Amino acid sequence: MKPRHDKIEEAKKLSGAPGCVECGRCVAACPMAEMYVNFGIEMSPRGIIKKALVGDNIVEDRNIWYCTECNSGTDACPQGVSCRDLIRKLREAAIEENLVADARQCGSCGRYFLAVPVENFVFGRLEKEPANVLKALETCPSCRREIYLLRNA
Amino acid sequence: MDQKDRIDETDEIDQTDQKMEASRQPEPQLRLEDLRPRVPEKKKFSDWFMPRRNQVILFDPAKCTGCGTCEMICSTRNVAKVAPSQASVKVLTDEKLGKSFAVLCQHCRRPLCLEACPTRAIEKGDDGIVRINDLFCVDCGLCTMACPEAAPLRDPANQVVHKCDLCEGDPLCVKHCPEKALTTTRGKALRWIKAARWGVQALSFLFLVILVVGTFCYFRAGTVELSCPTGTLQNIASSGTLILVGASSALALLILTVLFGRVFCGWVCPFGFVLDLVDKITPKKIGWPNFLKSRMAKYGVLGGAVGSSAALGFQAFCTVCPIGTLCRSYGVQSVMQSAELAIVPILAATEIAERRSWCRYLCPVGATMGIASLLRLLKIVIGARKCKKFSCIQCAEVCPVGIIDADQLREGVSPKIPMTECIMCLRCVDRCPYSAAKVRFRWQKATPGEANQ
Numbered sequence: 001m002k003p004r005h006d007k008i009e010e011a012k013k014l015s016g017a018p019g020c021v022e023c024g025r026c027v028a029a030c031p032m033a034e035m036y037v038n039f040g041i042e043m044s045p046r047g048i049i050k051k052a053l054v055g056d057n058i059v060e061d062r063n064i065w066y067c068t069e070c071n072s073g074t075d076a077c078p079q080g081v082s083c084r085d086l087i088r089k090l091r092e093a094a095i096e097e098n099l100v101a102d103a104r105q106c107g108s109c110g111r112y113f114l115a116v117p118v119e120n121f122v123f124g125r126l127e128k129e130p131a132n133v134l135k136a137l138e139t140c141p142s143c144r145r146e147i148y149l150l151r152n153a
Numbered sequence: 154m155d156q157k158d159r160i161d162e163t164d165e166i167d168q169t170d171q172k173m174e175a176s177r178q179p180e181p182q183l184r185l186e187d188l189r190p191r192v193p194e195k196k197k198f199s200d201w202f203m204p205r206r207n208q209v210i211l212f213d214p215a216k217c218t219g220c221g222t223c224e225m226i227c228s229t230r231n232v233a234k235v236a237p238s239q240a241s242v243k244v245l246t247d248e249k250l251g252k253s254f255a256v257l258c259q260h261c262r263r264p265l266c267l268e269a270c271p272t273r274a275i276e277k278g279d280d281g282i283v284r285i286n287d288l289f290c291v292d293c294g295l296c297t298m299a300c301p302e303a304a305p306l307r308d309p310a311n312q313v314v315h316k317c318d319l320c321e322g323d324p325l326c327v328k329h330c331p332e333k334a335l336t337t338t339r340g341k342a343l344r345w346i347k348a349a350r351w352g353v354q355a356l357s358f359l360f361l362v363i364l365v366v367g368t369f370c371y372f373r374a375g376t377v378e379l380s381c382p383t384g385t386l387q388n389i390a391s392s393g394t395l396i397l398v399g400a401s402s403a404l405a406l407l408i409l410t411v412l413f414g415r416v417f418c419g420w421v422c423p424f425g426f427v428l429d430l431v432d433k434i435t436p437k438k439i440g441w442p443n444f445l446k447s448r449m450a451k452y453g454v455l456g457g458a459v460g461s462s463a464a465l466g467f468q469a470f471c472t473v474c475p476i477g478t479l480c481r482s483y484g485v486q487s488v489m490q491s492a493e494l495a496i497v498p499i500l501a502a503t504e505i506a507e508r509r510s511w512c513r514y515l516c517p518v519g520a521t522m523g524i525a526s527l528l529r530l531l532k533i534v535i536g537a538r539k540c541k542k543f544s545c546i547q548c549a550e551v552c553p554v555g556i557i558d559a560d561q562l563r564e565g566v567s568p569k570i571p572m573t574e575c576i577m578c579l580r581c582v583d584r585c586p587y588s589a590a591k592v593r594f595r596w597q598k599a600t601p602g603e604a605n606q
Contacts (some may be wrong), residue, residue, distance in 0.1 A: 031271045031291050036186055068271070070293035071312055084312065114298060118314075122298050125269045133265075133301065133563045141303035147301050148565055149245045149254040152214060152538070 004093060005056050011089030012052060019079040020049045024059035026073035026083055032066055035121045045073045045083035052086060059094045067113040091115075106140035108147070113140035185273045194277075206339045206586055207281025210317075210324055212255050216334035219246045219253030223326035223335060230325055231315050237255045238308050241317040242326055255335065257326075258283060258317035261545035266316075267301035275316075284318045301543050301565055338542070340586025344463065346579045354426040361423045361480050379405050382525075383455065383518045384471055387462035410525040414532075418512055419518050419553075419578030424476040425512060427497065431504040441506050448513060448574060452524075455517035468553040475500050475511065476518060508553045512576065523573040532595050533575060533582065535567050540589035542567070548581035548590050557581060559587070 004071040010017060026045040033039045041047040052058045064087055073083040095103060095112050101109045123134055139147065197205070227240035242257040260283045267275045267283065274289035285296075285305070292314045296305040305316040317324075321338075327335045370381045383514060385403035406417060418425055458470035471477050480492045503510040512519050535548060535557070542562050549559035549568075554576055558568040567589075581590040 029291070031293055035271045035480055062423060067310065068293035070291040072291035072293075075291075118295070119298070121271070122269045126299060129265065130560050130563065132560050136301055136564050137298065141297045141307075143303070144303040145243065145245055145256050146247075148256065149247055149252070150250075151180055151565055152254060 004059060004097065007089070007093040007096075008052060008056055008058065011086050011093070014089060015082045015084075016080055017049050017052055017083075017086050019055070020046070020081050021079055022046060022050070023078060025076040026081075029072040029076040029116060031068060031070060033093065035068075036066060036117070045087070048090075049081065049083060054091065059090060059097060060099060062102055064090050064094065066117045067115070068118050091104035092130060104117040104138070106143055107138045109140060111140055173575075185271075188271050191273070204394060205281065205343075207260060208319060208322060208337055208339050209260055209544070210257055210319070210327060211336045211338050211539070211587065212257065213334045213336070214252060214254055214538070216332045217244075217253040217255060218332055218334075219440060220331065222329055222331060223255060226325045226329045227317075230320060238310060239313070239315060241306060241315045243306055247356075256302060256304055256306075258326045259443045260317075260319065261304070261540055261544035262546070265299040265301065266296035269295045271295060280322070282319050282321070283316070285314065285316050290314065300593055301563065328592055338587070341588070342586050343583050346583035350578060353420045354429065356428045357421045358423045370471065370480060376589065381477070381522045382406050383458065383474075384477070385467060385469060385523065386455075386459050387468040389489040390459045390463040391466050393470060394465075406526040407522070411528045412530055414526050414529050414575060414577040415519065415522045416574060416577045418516075419576035422476060422518075423479050423496070425478065425509070425576075426498075427501055428509050428511065431501045432508050432553070437505075438508065439506050441510065446514065450514050451516055451520040454515050458517050470517065474518075476516075507555065509576075513554050513574070519576075526573050526575075529572055530547055530595055531577075532572050532593055533570050533577075534568065534580075534593050535581070535585075536589040537590065538589075539587045540567050541587055545586070547584050547586070549578040551584045553578060553580065 011138065024046055027041075030039075030045055032043060036043070041104075042051075042061075043066050045067070048058065048061075048064060048067075058064065067084070067087045069084050069088055071084065074081075074085075074125060077083070091103070091112075094100070100112065102116045103112040104116055104119050105111070106113050121136070126137075136144070190602075223242050223245050224237040224240040224244055226234050227242050228234065228236045228238075231241060232239045242255055244253055244255050246253045260277075260281055262281075264275065264277060264283050267277060271293060272291055272378045273288045274286045274291075275283060276286055279281045292307070292312055292313070294305075294314055296314065296316065297303050297307050305314055307314045324335070324337055327337045370384050377485045380402045382403040386399060387578055389400070409416065416606055425480060458468075472493055473496050475496050481493075500511050507513065540562075542565050546559050546562050549555075549557040549562060554574055556574045561568040579592070583593060584590075
């Protein structure tokens with residue numbers, strides 16, 4: 001197993017995080033502002049990039065588990081930094097170190113496929129739906145399609 | 154003095170500052186709800202007569218060979234090149250079963266993806282097509298997470314979400330499917346059973362309530378004798394003797410039940426007709442608390458009615474039976490009879506909680522027929538293959554006794570129907586746009602080549 005530092009370095013290299021000029025465009029474009037009431041600098045892509053650049057304890061930071069891994073920050077960045085790739089790599093590192101308090105495991109294949117805050121947001125939006133529907137949503141999309149195939153084909 | 158004044162002044166400033174702080178409200182944050190409010194779907198005048206039928210793609214897994222032409226042709230529309238991973242349709246092949254299946258958007262009547270989208274990028278148009286508005290979509294993939302079928306597809310390479318928009322009404326995949334496994338339809342509901350049922354109900358109401366007094370409970374015309382089966386049971390219990398003539402006349406209705414199910418409840422019962430009419434003027438239902446919802450209660454009422462007749466020596470329940478009082482009501486002869494009639498509006502008022510509450514939970518006549526329908530010949534099936542499940546759920550909405558499990562449909566499973574509870578009104582068969590709900594013989598399979606339900 002690679003040490004944590006190497007993985008973070010790799011993630012930074014892959015996402016181009018050192019090129020960040022802290023302009024804040026990714027924060028303006030980020031859908032998390034709409035999703036969470038406690039959206040702040042620690043949770044925002046800019047905050048996470050900054051924290052990743054200065055230290056290795058970003059992996060333990062629970063703020064990396066709020067991101068939906070969308071393309072908006074990457075699209076908005078003038079420097080071509082991909083906050084999505086950075087966060088995804090950081091999450092992978094966190095899962096390897098078994099820091100999975102905020103990761104949702106697929107009910108069928110056991111893969112970590114979603115972050116718990118994101119899931120809470122989706123379930124909050126769907127709160128009017130009956131419980132069994134929400135239970136069916138606890139599997140990862142590919143497993144869900146597979147289950148659907150087995151039921152209907 | 155000067156100093157004191159100064160202190161007072163600073164105090165005042167502090168106080169005003171505090172007041173300012175207190176009076177300053179947290180600035181209301183503008184959310185997408187405010188910027189782009191969701192317009193509730195308007196009900197057109199014509200919807201009262203004909204429900205809007207939207208175009209959907211039907212998929213027949215028996216015909217699909219898993220060739221992937223649909224994926225390829227779909228991606229040419231999405232990204233102007235052949236790249237199956239960027240398509241809005243995904244073909245899955247199960248090696249063990251040797252079967253293929255195409256996952257595609259069903260354009261739900263109440264889309265879950267639309268609720269879940271954080272940027273309000275998903276819209277349902279007037280034509281029923283659920284679209285992703287590319288102006289607002291940020292490819293977060295939450296629609297995939299919210300869909301029971303995971304139909305909005307996210308390309309694993311560049312994380313872009315693609316979802317079917319039916320090619321604005323002329324789907325390319327349907328045009329190019331070499332096996333014709335994909336077809337497009339607007340659905341076709343029967344719609345004539347409804348008119349027939351209302352006609353039969355009105356006629357039988359006219360006949361049982363207005364034309365002949367006391368008809369349903371006991372009816373005799375020449376040699377033809379008919380009587381209420383529950384009344385007959387009570388009669389036997391109270392008199393203690395088996396009256397063969399009465400029993401055979403009661404059998405007529407039970408034989409009808411064995412042949413066709415509880416058609417009496419859905420098509421003939423005059424009180425059921427009254428309940429259906431009351432339902433028309435109370436469209437909003439408040440629902441019963443769960444502990445009151447016991448469908449077995451009606452068998453208890455039946456037992457109580459028979460038992461009380463045996464104990465008291467006369468048919469006690471029949472004096473308050475809403476069906477009976479309604480039948481005996483025309484030409485009210487005494488104060489007693491008009492007092493009895495009060496049960497009808499009281500029970501009709503239960504319609505504000507659930508449709509046909511009386512029939513679901515309490516009616517002992519229905520209970521007798523429910524027992525008889527254990528020997529039924531017919532059943533209603535909701536075919537798994539044609540049924541659109543979570544995207545449609547119209548059958549569960551129209552079912553007056555609520556036996557079609559909407560939760561199962563939402564999960565993507567075709568529901569089984571408890572036929573002892575079914576009143577054979579055929580609303581589901583009438584309403585189903587994809588002819589998935591059908592009347593079948595008990596021993597028949599749901600649809601050819603499908604597992605027996």
